Amino acid sequence: MNDSAARRQLGTSDLQVSAVGLGCWPISGVSSLGVTDQQSLATIHAALEAGINFFDTAYSYGYDGEADRLLATVLAGRRGDVVLASKVGIYFDAARQRVVDGTPETILEHSRTVLRRLRVEQIDLMYLHQPDPRVPIEESAGAMAEVVRCGWARYAAVSNVDAQQLSRFQSECPVVAVQPPFNMLQQQSVEKIRETCLQQQIGIACYWVLMKGLLAGKLARDHQFHPQDRRLTYEIYQGQAWQRSQDLLDKLRELAGELGCTVAQLVIAWTLHQPGISVALCGAKRPEQIEETAAAMPIRLDEKQLASIDRWLEDLRSP
Numbered sequence: 001m002n003d004s005a006a007r008r009q010l011g012t013s014d015l016q017v018s019a020v021g022l023g024c025w026p027i028s029g030v031s032s033l034g035v036t037d038q039q040s041l042a043t044i045h046a047a048l049e050a051g052i053n054f055f056d057t058a059y060s061y062g063y064d065g066e067a068d069r070l071l072a073t074v075l076a077g078r079r080g081d082v083v084l085a086s087k088v089g090i091y092f093d094a095a096r097q098r099v100v101d102g103t104p105e106t107i108l109e110h111s112r113t114v115l116r117r118l119r120v121e122q123i124d125l126m127y128l129h130q131p132d133p134r135v136p137i138e139e140s141a142g143a144m145a146e147v148v149r150c151g152w153a154r155y156a157a158v159s160n161v162d163a164q165q166l167s168r169f170q171s172e173c174p175v176v177a178v179q180p181p182f183n184m185l186q187q188q189s190v191e192k193i194r195e196t197c198l199q200q201q202i203g204i205a206c207y208w209v210l211m212k213g214l215l216a217g218k219l220a221r222d223h224q225f226h227p228q229d230r231r232l233t234y235e236i237y238q239g240q241a242w243q244r245s246q247d248l249l250d251k252l253r254e255l256a257g258e259l260g261c262t263v264a265q266l267v268i269a270w271t272l273h274q275p276g277i278s279v280a281l282c283g284a285k286r287p288e289q290i291e292e293t294a295a296a297m298p299i300r301l302d303e304k305q306l307a308s309i310d311r312w313l314e315d316l317r318s319p
């Protein structure tokens with residue numbers, strides 16, 4: 001097995017996953033612009049070719065399971081080669097509004113539907129997508145435990161929780177992984193749970209590693225966004241935050257040049273060197289994006305390079 005195909009154990013599970021996972025939100029076509037089935041299918045193929053075996057989808061990736069159906073098309077006959085993760089407890093209603101629903105009935109129904117769409121009898125990892133403020137988290141966790149008991153998922157996991165929510169969830173349903181947002185510019189969610197995860201050997205599969213493309217370093221300071229580009233709604237894509245991120249990217253570009261890699265690869269490699277991080281989930285809608293992203297897996301950064309980046313990030317935080 002070459003270095004880029006080296007696997008990491010996910011938490012205490014026996015799942016062996018690639019350090020970069022393919023995030024399937026962009027191919028759902030809900031918010032990314034210019035998504036086509038042809039390009040999405042090519043992206044999934046390219047991920048496999050590049051040594052990725054970990055695929056992250058969800059009940060709500062598409063208004064009607066679009067990401068799952070694309071995955072099922074490519075992965076038919078390759079079930080044994082991949083680790084499939086999905087999430088339940090969020091859906092889009094008839095008006096295409098996003099609804100968080102952590103009731104046990106919905107969790108069980110979403111789980112059955114996910115299996116049907118993916119055309120598998122069991123998936124490897126099922127997350128509660130997000131705690132539902134209207135439902136005690138122990139109740140949602142109880143349903144997730146039931147999903148595992150039924151054999152629909154090998155392991156349970158939970159996404160978007162703080163330390164207290166994680167502990168309450170675990171009182172009803174042990175997890176092998178969590179899924180928080182995490183990137184150079186947004187580390188708070190992981191900081192809240194890192195110690196617990198390290199102590200209990202819970203894997204962290206983090207998302208927004210590239211902050212939806214910002215940290216891929218290809219959006220110039222004066223990039224003209226399409227008016228319908230939803231990234232403009234994120235604070236980090238606006239005003240001073242945008243300018244400061246671009247200042248960081250200038251420095252990252254220089255270091256990436258010295259290392260002979262791209263900014264996206266440097267950012268992902270840095271992420272994979274952070275304590276407790278098991279997997280960087282990276283979204284893509286075109287093959288060349290995931291090819292670039294996957295090539296970050298074998299990159300090793302030394303102490304000096306890591307310290308330089310940490311210093312730049314520290315400078316960014318100081319007023």
Ligand SMILES: NC(=O)c1ccc[n+]([C@@H]2O[C@H](COP(=O)([O-])OP(=O)(O)OC[C@H]3O[C@@H](n4cnc5c(N)ncnc54)[C@H](OP(=O)(O)O)[C@@H]3O)[C@@H](O)[C@H]2O)c1
Pocket residue numbers: 022023024025026032033056057129159160179206207208209210211212213214216218264281282283284285288289290292293
């Ligand atoms: N648990 C949760 O609540 C949650 C929430 C969000 C995401 N996730 C998971 O985490 C995954 C990652 O998040 P994400 O997909 O939203 O964002 P992301 O990985 O931070 O960014 C993906 C976007 O970055 C751009 N990109 C990717 N590779 C690139 C490259 N090599 N060069 C230039 N641009 C590149 C593409 O956007 P353009 O082509 O449009 O520029 C792509 O759609 C998701 O797909 C999903 O599986 C989970």
